[in-house]
Structure formats: C-alpha cells, structure tokens
Amino acid sequence: MSYSTKVLDHYENPRNVGTFNQDDEGVATGMVGAPACGDVMKLQIKVNKDGVIEDAKFKTYGCGSAIASSSLVTEWVKGKTLDEALTIKNTQIAEELALPPVKIHCSVLAEDAIKAAVADYKAKHGEMVVAAACKG
Amino acid sequence: MHSMNFDFSKNHFELLGMTPAYRIDLTKLEQAYRDIQSQVHPDKFAHLNDVERRLSMQWSTQVNEAYQTLRQPLDRARYLLHLNGFELHEETNTAMSPAFLMQQMEWREAIGEARAARDVSDLEHLSGKLRADVLAQQTQLTALLDNDRNFEKAAEVVRELKFMEKLREEINYALEAVEG
Numbered sequence: 001m002s003y004s005t006k007v008l009d010h011y012e013n014p015r016n017v018g019t020f021n022q023d024d025e026g027v028a029t030g031m032v033g034a035p036a037c038g039d040v041m042k043l044q045i046k047v048n049k050d051g052v053i054e055d056a057k058f059k060t061y062g063c064g065s066a067i068a069s070s071s072l073v074t075e076w077v078k079g080k081t082l083d084e085a086l087t088i089k090n091t092q093i094a095e096e097l098a099l100p101p102v103k104i105h106c107s108v109l110a111e112d113a114i115k116a117a118v119a120d121y122k123a124k125h126g127e128m129v130v131a132a133a134c135k136g
Numbered sequence: 137m138h139s140m141n142f143d144f145s146k147n148h149f150e151l152l153g154m155t156p157a158y159r160i161d162l163t164k165l166e167q168a169y170r171d172i173q174s175q176v177h178p179d180k181f182a183h184l185n186d187v188e189r190r191l192s193m194q195w196s197t198q199v200n201e202a203y204q205t206l207r208q209p210l211d212r213a214r215y216l217l218h219l220n221g222f223e224l225h226e227e228t229n230t231a232m233s234p235a236f237l238m239q240q241m242e243w244r245e246a247i248g249e250a251r252a253a254r255d256v257s258d259l260e261h262l263s264g265k266l267r268a269d270v271l272a273q274q275t276q277l278t279a280l281l282d283n284d285r286n287f288e289k290a291a292e293v294v295r296e297l298k299f300m301e302k303l304r305e306e307i308n309y310a311l312e313a314v315e316g
Binding site for chain 1: 224226227228229230231232234236237238240241295298299302303305
C-alpha cells in the first residue's frame with residue numbers, strides 16, 4: 001500500500017511529539033486504542049485560562065496513517081476552544097490525509113483521542129467551573 | 137455424493153458437528169473438516185451437472201471458511217460472540233480502559249527500548265511475559281464464554297487480546313531485526 005504525500009510528510013516529520021506533565025495546570029490526556037490493528041494513541045492538550053487549547057502533544061504506537069492522523073490533529077486543535085476541537089471529524093482527517101478505506105480507523109482513533117482528552121479536561125475541571133460560577 | 141445435504145443455513149459449529157463453545161477439541165474439528173472435504177473435493181465434481189457442481193463448490197468454500205474460523209482462538213471467540221448477538225466493533229470501538237492502554241504504551245516503550253539496545257535476552261524476557269499474560273487472558277475468556285456466558289466482558293477480553301497479538305508481532309519484528 002502506498003501512503004499519500006501528506007501522510008509521508010507527517011510520518012517523516014511528525015509535529016508535536018512528546019508528553020506534557022500530566023499534573024501541570026490545564027493539561028489533560030486522552031488515551032485510545034484500536035483493536036483492529038492494536039494501535040495505541042495518547043493525545044495531550046494544554047488549555048489556558050480562557051478555555052483555549054494553546055498546545056498539544058501526542059505519542060502514538062501504530063502505522064504511518066495513525067501517526068499522521070495524530071500529528072495532524074495536534075496542529076488542528078491548537079488555538080481552538082474545547083467545543084471547537086470537538087467538532088473535528090474523522091472524515092475531515094481522512095480527507096486531508098487521503099487515507100484509503102482500510103486506514104479510516106486511524107482517523108477514527110484520532111477523533112476519539114480529541115474527545116477523550118476534552119472529556120478528561122472536563123472531568124478534572126468540572127468542579128472548578130462550578131466553583132467559579134457560584135462566586136458570581 | 138447425491139445424498140449430500142447442502143444446508144447453507146447451518147452455522148460454522150453445526151456444519152462441522154461441534155458444540156458451540158470456545159474450548160473445542162481441535163483434533164475432532166480437523167477430522168470433521170477432512171471428512172466433509174473428502175466428500176466434496178473438486179475431483180469428484182466431474183460427473184456432476186452444472187448446478188450440482190456449483191453447489192458443491194459453494195459448500196466446499198463454506199466448510200473451509202467454517203474450519204478456518206473455528207481453528208483460530210480469536211476468530212472462534214469473535215464468531216461465538218457474533219452468534220450470541222455481540223459484535224466487537226474493532227474498527228470503531230476505541231474506548232479501552234485507560235489502565236489497559238497505559239500498560240500497552242509501557243509494553244511498546246519496553247519493546248522499543250530493548251530493540252534500540254539490541255538486547256535479545258530482554259526481548260525474550262518480554263516475549264515470555266507476554267505469553268503468560270495471553271494464557272491468563274485465554275483462561276479467563278474460556279470461563280466467560282463457556283461458563284458465565286458473560287459476552288460483554290468476553291468481548292472486552294477479545295479486544296484486549298487483539299492488542300496483545302500486536303505486541304507479539306512487534307516483539308517478533310524486533311527479534312528479527314536484532315538477530316538478523
């Protein structure tokens with residue numbers, strides 16, 4: 001199977017590979033895995049006080065398409081609010097990277113990683129949001 | 137041959153005369169497969185008319201598929217779940233337990249490090265540990281499918297085994313790369 005130029009670009013020069021300290025302020029982690037291929041993906045976001053994702057990092061063990069999908073979404077989520085990030089769909093990822101049908105699950109994995117990271121952030125900060133609202 | 141009953145509605149277990157269960161007698165399975173295939177072998181089609189020949193070939197294909205599915209533990213488990221109305225959704229179900237996924241990350245890191253260090257004994261140690269883990273999972277799966285009939289939990293264990301299969305491949309690649 002041949003990879004598209006965009007997949008190869010992200011695969012050879014992955015953006016934002018790495019890990020944030022899970023305990024740092026505003027950091028949230030999404031972990032997902034695809035039983036179809038055994039790929040595992042960790043996506044971390046760093047959210048500022050205004051609820052905007054200012055940085056993102058990933059670590060993915062998987063094929064080129066899985067690595068490219070996660071690399072791409074770290075770029076896409078930066079500068080987005082949490083709700084905006086949740087609008088990213090796997091079909092957009094698959095289209096951008098020209099993924100063949102057998103690799104669609106890699107884009108599903110990346111979409112679900114964003115959702116998991118946002119859910120983790122909300123779970124961690126849920127109480128704080130309520131507390132802030134009560135003050136007003 | 138003429139008495140052959142082509143009942144295409146039979147499931148894989150029925151077709152090969154096996155009790156539907158995860159724990160099966162592989163010798164009996166292979167014997168049943170050989171018996172049926174010997175009756176529908178293409179060499180015996182020569183004297184048949186077109187319709188009979190086509191049916192025999194379809195039958196042979198179905199028997200083959202049944203055998204291939206039932207002889208592989210994970211495929212057999214997936215099929216058993218399917219018969220009981222549970223699908224694995226391997227392509228779209230990405231919500232594994234975080235603890236399990238964290239473990240997977242650690243496994244992958246350990247394999248990657250051993251490979252980078254060209255440490256054969258470390259890789260063999262990982263391989264042995266994985267084999268023990270897989271065996272424990274399979275024992276659990278047998279209990280879940282054959283005794284408890286807890287298909288939801290069984291589906292989760294099968295999904296986890298898929299990741300472990302991938303780990304086995306990764307260790308083998310690493311060993312080939314280091315030893316070769």
